[in-house]
Amino acid sequence: xxxxxxxxxxxxxxxxxxxxxxxxxxxxxxxxxxxxxxxxxxxxxxxxxxxxxxxxxxxxxxxxxxxxxxxxxxxxxxxxxxxxxxxxxxxxxxxxxxxxxxxxxxxxxxxxxxxxxxxxxxxxxxxxxxxxxxxxxxxxxxxxxxxxxxxxxxxxxxxxxxxxxxxxxxxxxxxxxxxxxxxxxxxxxxxxxxxxxxxxxxxxxxxxxxxxxxxxxxx
Amino acid sequence: xxxxxxxxxxxxxxxxxxxxxxxxxxxxxxxxxxxxxxxxxxxxxxxxxxxxxxxxxxxxxxxxxxxxxxxxxxxxxxxxxxxxxxxxxxxxxxxxxxxxxxxxxxxxxxxxxxxxxxxxxxxxxxxxxxxxxxxxxxxxxxxxxxxxxxxxxxxxxxxxxxxxxxxxxxxxxxxxxxxxxx
Numbered sequence: 585x586x587x588x589x590x591x592x593x594x595x596x597x598x599x600x601x602x603x604x605x606x607x608x609x610x611x612x613x614x615x616x617x618x619x620x621x622x623x624x625x626x627x628x629x630x631x632x633x634x635x636x637x638x639x640x641x642x643x644x645x646x647x648x649x650x651x652x653x654x655x656x657x658x659x660x661x662x663x664x665x666x667x668x669x670x671x672x673x674x675x676x677x678x679x680x681x682x683x684x685x686x687x688x689x690x691x692x693x694x695x696x697x698x699x700x701x702x703x704x705x706x707x708x709x710x711x712x713x714x715x716x717x718x719x720x721x722x723x724x725x726x727x728x729x730x731x732x733x734x735x736x737x738x739x740x741x742x743x744x745x746x747x748x749x750x751x752x753x754x755x756x757x758x759x760x761x762x763x764x765x766x767x768x769x770x771x772x773x774x775x776x777x778x779x780x781x782x783x784x785x786x787x788x789x790x791x792x793x794x795x796x797x798x799x800x801x802x803x
Numbered sequence: 804x805x806x807x808x809x810x811x812x813x814x815x816x817x818x819x820x821x822x823x824x825x826x827x828x829x830x831x832x833x834x835x836x837x838x839x840x841x842x843x844x845x846x847x848x849x850x851x852x853x854x855x856x857x858x859x860x861x862x863x864x865x866x867x868x869x870x871x872x873x874x875x876x877x878x879x880x881x882x883x884x885x886x887x888x889x890x891x892x893x894x895x896x897x898x899x900x901x902x903x904x905x906x907x908x909x910x911x912x913x914x915x916x917x918x919x920x921x922x923x924x925x926x927x928x929x930x931x932x933x934x935x936x937x938x939x940x941x942x943x944x945x946x947x948x949x950x951x952x953x954x955x956x957x958x959x960x961x962x963x964x965x966x967x968x969x970x971x972x973x974x975x976x977x978x979x980x981x982x983x984x985x
Contacts, residue, residue, distance in 0.1 A: 595977060602976040606947045607843075607884060608954045611892035632872055637983055639877040640929040641948050648841050650833035653851060654826060657858045662822065786889035788856050 601630035605638060611786065616737070618783035700725070703769040706777060707731075707796035715757075715777060715796055719769035724754070726775065727761045734779050740795070741784050745774040756784050771802045810875030817865040825862055832876065833858075836883045843887035843951035853890060857883045888951045932982035940975040947972070 591599060603609050604617045621628045700720035707714035713731030717724055726742055734740045742762055743751035754764045757777065776797035778790040785791050810831065816824030836857055840850040860882055868878050933941045939961060946952050952960070958968040 591973070591977075598980070599973040599977060602980070603973070605881075606944065606972070606976070607888040607951045608947045608957065608972065609892075610953065611889065614889065614892060635877060635881045636873050637929070637980065638948055639874070639880070641945065642839075642877070642880050644945075644949055645835065645838045645842055645880070647834040648838040648850075650837040650854060651851065653833070653855055653858070654829050657829070657855050658822075660855065660859055661862050786893055788859075791893065 597627060598630055598634075601627065602634045605631060605634040612737070612781065615781035615783045615786070622783075704775050704798040704800045706775055706798040711796065713777075713796055715775075715798075717769075717775050717798070717800065719766070722765060723763045724766040724769060725761060725763040726754075726757065726777075728757065733757070733760075737782050738779050738792070739782055739784060740777050741780045741790070741792075743776045743778065743790055744770075745776060746770070747772060751776065751790055753785065753788070756780075769800050771800050773800045774798070775800060808870060808875050810879065811868070811870040812875075814861075814865050814868045814875050814878070815870075817862060818868065825858075828861065828879075829858060832879055835876070836879060839880055839883045840887050842949060843884065844890060849890070850887075853883075853886055857886050860886070884951070891951050892953065928983055929979075932979050935982055936975050936978065940971055943968070943972055944975055944979070 600617065604614065609617065617631075621631060700718045702716050703719045703724075704717040705714065706717065706726070707730070711730065714729050715726050716729050717726045719725075728740075740757040742754040742757055742764075744754055745751045754775075755762050774797055776790070776794050778785070778794045779792040780790070781792075810828065813824045813828045813831070817828060833854065837850055837854050840853045840857070841847060844850045844853060857879075861879060864882070868875065933945070936944070943952075943957050943961060946960075947957060954965055954968055954972075957972070958965045961968065963971070
């Protein structure tokens with residue numbers, strides 16, 4: 585048997601890609617693989633090859649008639665279409681919901697040259713970790729102004745939280761700055777930063793500790 | 804893309820923000836994806852919740868789908884499996900999940916699944932290659948893929964140390980690959 589011989593480095597990569605596709609890894613190992621997938625195209629190709637290789641097994645998954653969850657999915661993705669803003673008083677709320685949808689199309693921009701006004705400060709003035717959020721009419725830019733990035737294997741993730749709503753991810757603060765296209769700086773909403781496994785929260789909601797938060801104020 | 808792939812066509816339209824195409828993707832694939840999620844998560848309410856998250860990701864990521872590298876349905880199932888497995892692994896009691904029933908279920912359904920694969924010709928290759936593995940190792944690979952079993956669960960189920968399980972599985976996977984490329 586050859587079972588005790590070590591694998592060659594390429595076989596190691598291929599075995600890791602296969603383990604990831606198979607799903608046997610721990611959450612931490614999965615997060616590490618997902619982080620690597622973003623930058624290592626050769627490794628990403630190995631994962632894709634394994635997905636294709638094992639795809640015939642998908643025939644074994646039986647159909648389970650699904651209820652029509654589209655209205656709920658669309659309300660999450662396209663809130664404006666789902667709730668026409670007929671009542672002016674609720675325009676603000678509709679705007680809030682739109683904002684959640686806009687996040688979906690979020691695009692990372694380069695930080696603008698002249699700093700636009702600060703709309704929120706995340707963390708107390710003397711906190712060891714502090715962020716500032718600025719809004720230039722098109723994009724929300726959040727910058728870490730004190731403290732450092734998350735330790736290795738973890739990442740800081742930015743969330744926006746409308747009143748009485750679930751947090752919506754704005755992206756990962758891998759560098760010092762994250763800019764997200766946003767239609768407005770919705771006053772009264774909360775911006776928060778949590779610490780998540782590498783690659784971001786696996787569940788779509790914050791899973792780690794919130795390390796800084798602040799409420800958006802009127803310009 | 805040599806064969807017809809209607810799901811891939813729809814995904815191109817979804818990438819261009821076509822909501823009607825998104826609805827079509829849902830009606831064509833939601834039952835299959837719910838089947839995937841339910842089998843891995845084992846809980847109807849959680850599977851339906853996961854299905855919403857999966858379709859949110861499909862809308863967001865459709866632009867990354869590359870039809871030259873795989874079929875639309877394969878891509879969708881990969882999103883569903885990855886999300887379901889992440890949820891499983893994030894459960895505090897993940898390692899304690901009882902896996903015996905699930906593996907029995909795999910064993911029960913394997914013959915039909917394999918016959919179906921053989922009938923598919925090219926796809927039958929994977930069934931032939933599974934047949935070249937020791938039966939318990941083939942079962943471990945299938946159980947992991949279909950039910951989302953972790954190394955810890957597999958080691959407990961087959962009553963071997965974790966490292967032995969890992970060596971088994973990695974060797975089996977590489978042999979499967981060699982066989983499929985032969």
